[in-house]
Amino acid sequence: MLTKIIAHRGSKGIRPENTLPAFEKAIEEGADGIETDVHMSKDGHLIIMHDETVDRTTNGQGRIMDQTLMQLKTLDAGSYFGYAYLGTQIPTLNEVIQLLIAKKFKGIFNLELKTDKIQYPGIEEKVLAYMNQQELPFKVIYSSFHPQSLVKMYSLNPDIEYASLFKVQTKFARRLYRKRLIRDWHPDIRWVRAHRFFLPHVQLRPWTVNSDDDMRYCFKRRFDGIITDYPGRAVIIRKSIQG
Ligand code: G3P
Ligand code: MG
Secondary structure: OOOEEEEEOOOOOOOOOOOHHHHHHHHHOOOOEEEEEEEEOOOOOEEEOOOOEOOOOOOOOOEHHHOOHHHHHOOOOOOOOOHHHOOOOOOEHHHHHHHHHHOOOOOEEEEEEOOOOOOOOOHHHHHHHHHHHOOOOOEEEEEEOOHHHHHHHHHHOOOOEEEEOOOOOOHHHHHHHHOOOOOEEOOEHHHHHHHOOOOOOOEEOOEOOOOHHHHHHHHHOOOOEEEEOOHHHHHHHHHHHHO
């Protein structure tokens, strides 16, 4: 089985992160999966962005949770990356899902709940309710840095795949693994390389695997997946190692 190449926030290295052009590019480049991050707006919409605030990647300011969808939609989420992307909007989760369906995407959709810094009330229920309404032709893996968020997701639906982003050396994390509540681990590649620590029965997909050297390291060990800003380059390197 080939190591899966998952595009981090879309093809983040060459497109404005977490925007429709970044997701489209990832599919074009042959990514096996797409990773993205979800927050909630003031009026309860599921918003795709990495940071808790819009400051770094848009021409606006302030927290997502303090703005309505209509306000967020007026912002430009493309020109921070380059003028060619001027006018690119912040997408909603629904817009991303509809794009993937339209593009006949069949890979892995890794949705990270950004609940570690802000606990958006009811986001877990809202995400699952929305996703359940869709006929999704691809596999979904939910992840979070916030253990309680994953536990809540699990209690709402134990049949879905969950990946932890938190450190496995904590007692709480070990308990989750022992009980097999979590079967996937998405750690920082620097941590994996420093500790050479692997868990049996756990699918390993480190982030952010961007250098050729890190890519080779993961492909040689046939990890289940990598999460990278450069899926196009990863496809070429994987071919040279795994055929
Ligand atoms: O899900 C893997 C990775 O995205 C976690 O870190 O900060 O890029 O969301 P971050
Ligand atoms: Mg993420």
